[in-house]
């Protein structure tokens with residue numbers, strides 16, 4: 001892969017978009033590499049962290065020099081590719097944390113929105129500049145932002161292209177936490193590690209319940225939760241953890257069984 005690096009950590013994996021000379025902008029090769037990298041996440045991985053190389057940008061958007069030359073057909077194909085890769089990321093069975101270390105603009109904001117959790121550095125900023133370029137977001141941003149912050153706040157960001165700094169992003173609910181850039185990765189790694197030590201079958205079931213249930217009416221969503229919840233029973237991890245609790249023993253590490 002040319003522009004994406006995967007680094008295995010203890011129980012989780014760090015994925016770095018590595019094209020700092022263009023502030024990690026997304027061209028076809030970056031999207032292909034991202035797709036390939038997501039295909040390499042194995043069953044042992046319990047959490048994924050996504051970040052951008054360097055200290056300036058998470059991802060400064062889709063590559064404008066590529067988009068400038070596209071006609072409507074090519075734009076549709078490029079949008080479809082990005083949309084599918086981001087959906088693949090969103091639908092990974094494991095939690096995904098975006099460590100937003102700088103500009104998250106356009107397609108970069110959309111990439112962060114496809115993750116489950118966003119932690120931002122103090123210098124991070126978010127915007128949809130697409131309408132200043134004569135287009136709209138094309139990698140799922142219009143749909144994910146309104147689901148995250150509601151239609152009123154989401155539409156304001158989409159229509160105005162206003163750049164939101166990390167503290168405002170925190171108030172709007174775009175990010176979960178804001179931390180100094182120097183400690184961003186350490187804090188995100190600590191969160192990834194805390195997820196990784198929990199029962200993987202249960203964590204994945206919780207993600208499935210949220211991702212599927214949020215798109216349904218309440219009755220259907222509760223039925224989905226019930227199914228995912230009851231499927232955790234009779235797993236080795238559930239039996240061992242509850243047995244350890246009632247017998248006041250130290251719980252064993254979870255084995256994903």
Ligand code: DAK
Nearest residue numbers: 022023025060061062063064075079105106107129137138
């Ligand atoms: N594309 C290509 N190159 C980019 C880039 C981008 N989005 N962002 C930055 N770069 C490049 C710059 O051209 C520059 O390259 P060189 O000139 O050194 O060769 C290098 O990165 C460093 O950038 P600057 O010199 O501009 O750095 P500054 O600190 O002065 O400014 C900046 C940083 C982030 C404020 C500025 O670079 C900037 O405004 N960048 C563009 C941000 C932006 O507008 N992003 C949103 C792009 S629109 C769709 C599919 C996808 C999308 C929409 C529709 N369909 C197919 C339907 C998504 C759209 C977008 O993402």
